Amino acid sequence: MPFIEHLSDQDLERLALDRVVPALLSQGFYHLDGLLGELAGGAVRDQVEELHRAGALQDGRLASTAPGIHRSSIRGDKITWVSGSERGCEAVSFLLGLLDRLISVCAGRLAGKIRERSKAMVACYPGNGAGYVKHVDNPNGDGRCITCIYYLNKNWNHTHGGVLRIFPEGKSYVVDVQPLFDRLLLFWSDRRNPHEVQPSYSTRYAITVWYFNCEERAEAKRRFRKQTGEQ
Ligand SMILES: O=C(O)CCC(=O)Nc1cc2ccccc2cn1
Ligand SMILES: [Mn+2]
8 A cells, every 4th residue: 555655855854954953953852743644654553563463572682680670670661673674564664764764864964974774673661560761772882873763652641651751961851752643753862862761551652763873883893893802
């Protein structure tokens, strides 16, 4: 089913240059509503729900868990990684294509070469009060430059919790973002944007991709090869 092109190339360019880039440069984060529209946004949500129903979402891994600390007290999401080429992920692929177009226009105005990204991480907080403790996505220069999160939750309100709270570095205020349907949030992945997911009391779906700064990514790979003794 061909999706209605909700955003033309010109719309995307205007969005990138007039809103996303200025916000990233001045505040370090930006969110917008109505990215895909009801039809395509709904199709993405249906495909993510189907992944969940099919049991494709597993407990999010942790780098390390201190003995006696149960993982879900740190990170209660269930995730899977998709490239978008999988059967049943056509709408996710459409979203990723749109994000790639948006970021490539932004990249022309931002420092560093931003040309690659991660696969898409599809995440579900099951609504049992689990969240994700305050953390920085890229604290040590692993190459991740921009975090893009697309939210899928219809009829979400404050009683459901699940707010993404950003603690912008060096600022006295916090930024609360509700995980609303068809909402896109972008922020610098490094120490400028520690963030947490507050306890969620309803099923909370999101898709995250990380865009890489090529030089930082290449340097991180060199460091990794040196540490692991590979030539
Ligand atoms: O769903 C949201 O609003 C954001 C949740 C979130 O921060 N997820 C997340 C998930 C991660 C998975 C692997 C490595 C680093 C990660 C950092 N952050
Ligand atoms: Mn994060």
